[in-house]
Amino acid sequence: MNLTDVARFLRERDCFTILLHAYPDGDTIGSGYALCYALRKLGKKANVVCAHPIPRSYFFITDSYEPMEFTTQTVVAADVASPKLLGALAEQYPSVDLCIDHHGTNTHYAQHSFIDADAASNAENILAVIEAMDLPIDTYIATCIYTGISTDTGCFKHSNTTPRCHVVAAMLMEAGADVELINQYMFDTKSRERIAIEKSILDSLEFYADGKIAFITVTKAMRDAAGIAEGELEGITSIPRQVEGVAIGCTIRETDKGDYKVSVRSRSTINAADICALFGGGGHPCAAGCNFACNLTDLKQQLSAACLHALECEQ
Amino acid sequence: MNLTDVARFLRERDCFTILLHAYPDGDTIGSGYALCYALRKLGKKANVVCAHPIPRSYFFITDSYEPMEFTTQTVVAADVASPKLLGALAEQYPSVDLCIDHHGTNTHYAQHSFIDADAASNAENILAVIEAMDLPIDTYIATCIYTGISTDTGCFKHSNTTPRCHVVAAMLMEAGADVELINQYMFDTKSRERIAIEKSILDSLEFYADGKIAFITVTKAMRDAAGIAEGELEGITSIPRQVEGVAIGCTIRETDKGDYKVSVRSRSTINAADICALFGGGGHPCAAGCNFACNLTDLKQQLSAACLHALECEQ
Numbered sequence: 001m002n003l004t005d006v007a008r009f010l011r012e013r014d015c016f017t018i019l020l021h022a023y024p025d026g027d028t029i030g031s032g033y034a035l036c037y038a039l040r041k042l043g044k045k046a047n048v049v050c051a052h053p054i055p056r057s058y059f060f061i062t063d064s065y066e067p068m069e070f071t072t073q074t075v076v077a078a079d080v081a082s083p084k085l086l087g088a089l090a091e092q093y094p095s096v097d098l099c100i101d102h103h104g105t106n107t108h109y110a111q112h113s114f115i116d117a118d119a120a121s122n123a124e125n126i127l128a129v130i131e132a133m134d135l136p137i138d139t140y141i142a143t144c145i146y147t148g149i150s151t152d153t154g155c156f157k158h159s160n161t162t163p164r165c166h167v168v169a170a171m172l173m174e175a176g177a178d179v180e181l182i183n184q185y186m187f188d189t190k191s192r193e194r195i196a197i198e199k200s201i202l203d204s205l206e207f208y209a210d211g212k213i214a215f216i217t218v219t220k221a222m223r224d225a226a227g228i229a230e231g232e233l234e235g236i237t238s239i240p241r242q243v244e245g246v247a248i249g250c251t252i253r254e255t256d257k258g259d260y261k262v263s264v265r266s267r268s269t270i271n272a273a274d275i276c277a278l279f280g281g282g283g284h285p286c287a288a289g290c291n292f293a294c295n296l297t298d299l300k301q302q303l304s305a306a307c308l309h310a311l312e313c314e315q
Numbered sequence: 316m317n318l319t320d321v322a323r324f325l326r327e328r329d330c331f332t333i334l335l336h337a338y339p340d341g342d343t344i345g346s347g348y349a350l351c352y353a354l355r356k357l358g359k360k361a362n363v364v365c366a367h368p369i370p371r372s373y374f375f376i377t378d379s380y381e382p383m384e385f386t387t388q389t390v391v392a393a394d395v396a397s398p399k400l401l402g403a404l405a406e407q408y409p410s411v412d413l414c415i416d417h418h419g420t421n422t423h424y425a426q427h428s429f430i431d432a433d434a435a436s437n438a439e440n441i442l443a444v445i446e447a448m449d450l451p452i453d454t455y456i457a458t459c460i461y462t463g464i465s466t467d468t469g470c471f472k473h474s475n476t477t478p479r480c481h482v483v484a485a486m487l488m489e490a491g492a493d494v495e496l497i498n499q500y501m502f503d504t505k506s507r508e509r510i511a512i513e514k515s516i517l518d519s520l521e522f523y524a525d526g527k528i529a530f531i532t533v534t535k536a537m538r539d540a541a542g543i544a545e546g547e548l549e550g551i552t553s554i555p556r557q558v559e560g561v562a563i564g565c566t567i568r569e570t571d572k573g574d575y576k577v578s579v580r581s582r583s584t585i586n587a588a589d590i591c592a593l594f595g596g597g598g599h600p601c602a603a604g605c606n607f608a609c610n611l612t613d614l615k616q617q618l619s620a621a622c623l624h625a626l627e628c629e630q
């Protein structure tokens with residue numbers, strides 16, 4: 001479907017249930033709530049649903065939202081690359097009418113799809129859809145869309161940031177998005193539990209190869225002491241690579257089951273996916289992952305040897 | 316002077332020495348080097364000088380720079396609100412021909428001034444000057460200007476961010492600014508000393524009033540243990556206020572002399588300047604400071620009492 005088709009489809013249908021992906025982030029939340037609000041403005045019935053609760057930090061989006069009562073006629077997925085990512089909702093909504101997404105890896109599971117993988121955030125695609133429906137961009141929509149762009153680009157820092165992100169952000173600010181407030185809650189607010197786990201993560205920092213390799217470790221005991229669940233460690237994989245001089249940063253996380261998930265982040269000339277492939281994992285050249293079932297001492301020995309080897313091959 | 320006057324002035328003169336402010340930040344560095352490069356492109360002699368060394372993290376700006384040999388004929392100050400901010404250079408350059416700045420507090424010390432206080436960063440003013448000189452914005456200039464905007468707005472997060480910042484950023488990306496690289500070095504790289512001091516700062520966190528007041532303390536002993544000098548604590552005052560639920564965040568820093576500097580950061584309805592005024596200090600409603608000569612225990616007792624009182628007055 002092109003934008004005109006999507007706009008026509010949405011105008012023709014009613015009683016929308018908009019699905020977000022599980023463990024919702026700012027892009028799926030901003031995408032889903034913006035679309036829901038736009039459809040309601042057209043006089044339609046629309047709700048947003050997610051397998052997990054929306055984090056409290058998104059109050060500026062969710063506070064004015066109330067679910068409506070109706071029987072679903074149209075199912076739309078926002079920022080959901082595959083049905084697996086719906087979590088517990090996958091069974092409840094086996095058939096999706098329309099998917100609006102920006103992942104090149106989208107599995108085309110929906111009956112109709114609008115996928116623009118050039119968009120840094122799916123919120124940009126939702127914005128294009130709302131504009132194609134000839135709806136004005138008011139403060140609420142601007143706030144949702146800005147939240148999606150800002151969170152998916154790390155506040156315009158990551159490599160996926162495009163000139164278009166900035167052009168759109170300028171327009172959204174003019175439309176009333178309060179960027180100071182949004183970014184304060186997205187990037188500059190930490191729970192006391194998060195502060196506690198970050199402190200113990202910094203204590204766990206280990207260096208190899210004259211500081212070119214850094215490991216951090218998060219054990220279940222550390223999480224329990226801080227009051228942090230397995231899924232609440234967003235963003236920590238960037239910590240070891242932030243240390244000046246580090247070329248390979250590894251994050252070792254113990255799962256609730258007692259095995260280990262490893263994330264490897266590398267700078268430019270070192271291939272993180274190659275390192276993880278040695279242990280049956282994979283990923284991108286600069287960001288990859290693998291799993292270990294052995295004990296922590298053996299894991300560190302094997303992983304540091306693999307990282308050292310990657311460093312030597314580079315030189 | 317308006318932009319046309321500034322462009323004519325720069326085209327007529329030669330042998331420029333461009334002054335940055337002491338303890339240089341991304342905006343004065345980006346401003347000064349962009350202007351120097353633009354003037355050299357016009358075939359003129361130009362150098363940049365600063366009372367302090369340019370931090371190594373700005374290598375992507377300074378690596379291609381070599382000072383030229385000439386006798387100064389024209390002195391230009393970039394992002395310098397008053398001669399005091401020149402530090403050791405103030406005596407050497409008692410007379411400034413042109414000042415390009417964005418501080419509303421500029422003391423108009425230069426013979427000619429171009430001051431646009433609506434600009435979030437002075438780099439935007441330098442960009443306007445370069446465009447008024449009809450010079451194309453190439454990758455180097457784009458990199459310098461982007462660095463100024465990004466650092467002065469906290470990567471588009473702070474309240475001074477304007478739609479214009481985003482519009483300009485889009486253009487600078489098109490002109491070749493590598494925003495991932497720049498922001499990685501500006502925001503996502505920490506020295507091991509910085510990591511060590513942040514860890515001990517987190518250890519120092521103390522809460523009062525059910526977590527609505529947070530204190531962090533940096534003693535000289537903590538700095539010595541981490542290998543951090545008194546002036547190298549940039550950005551730490553935001554740490555206590557980042558904790559969820561904190562309305563008043565105080566940073567207590569012991570100076571080399573053994574007395575204490577206190578920074579108070581508050582949310583919306585609480586006046587930080589009023590709290591600091593009780594101890595002979597002052598500042599803005601949300602960011603203020605004061606000094607203490609007493610011991611740390613007495614300081615904390617007095618400061619926490621003042622913060623509690625401010626909280627009670629609010630309720």
